[in-house]
Amino acid sequence: MLIAAVISLIYLLIHRFGLAELVTNFRHLQQLIGHSGTLGYVLYIVLFILATVCLMPGSVLVLAGGMVFGPWLGTLLSLVAATLASALSFLLARWLGRALLLQYVGHTTTFQAIERGITRSGTDFLILTRLIPLFPYNIQNYAYGLTAIPFWRYTLISALTTLPGIFIYTFMASELAEEGITWSFIFKLTLAGLALFALIQAAKGYARRKRVELPPKEA
Secondary structure, three states: OHHHHHHHHHHHHHHHOOHHHHHHOHHHHHHHHHOOOOHHHHHHHHHHHHHHHOOOOOHHHHHHHHHHHOHHHHHHHHHHHHHHHHHHHHHHHHHHOHHHHHHHHOOOHHHHHHHHHHHHHOHHHHHHHHHOOOOOHHHHHHHHHOOOOOHHHHHHHHHHHHHHHHHHHHHHHHHHHHHOOOHHHHHHHHHHHHHHHHHHHHHHHHHHHHOOOOOOOOO
16 A cells, blocks of 8 residues: 555656646746746756655756856756755655565665665665666666665765766856857866766776676666
8 A cells, every 4th residue: 555655656656746747847847947046946856855755867967957046056046956866766665665565666676786786785786776777777776775875975976976976967068058169168078977987986996906897788
């Protein structure tokens, strides 16, 4: 009954209240946040949390944050929202109960790989899966809630490891809003792509040194 109620609530948020359409309609989302004044900060964070909990991509919201709030405030708001969202998803998984959720997700490749990785490598595995996009980020939030990793350790590591990517995406969105597609923007976009690539390669090198076994990336 409990799991059915949660699924029904998620369905209601996505379809009945048009959350999916709002989050994926980039121009409408940008205008809504930009015209909300100071309340736009709260609205942005709430939308980000709802989208994450409902397993919708947060990348659109990160880009919107960069365009509306600029690189620094946009990064701060996205980091706060992403951290609160991942923490809430984690707690929801634990609140619903491991035994109950294992009936529904225990057989999935994502959960089995994460639980096996945490058992073998602990915190190192969490750091690497946050830096290297092996699994959908929002699904990870729920899967880690079913493992034995402590909540505060999970939350702190999640915040620190998502910061570089959030800053790069927010900065580039802000630059695009100010400059448009220019040679300067293309050059900066190339540098940003190289920075992300270098970060992922560094994480993989760390995994090899620590002898952390990383599962293959899901298709």
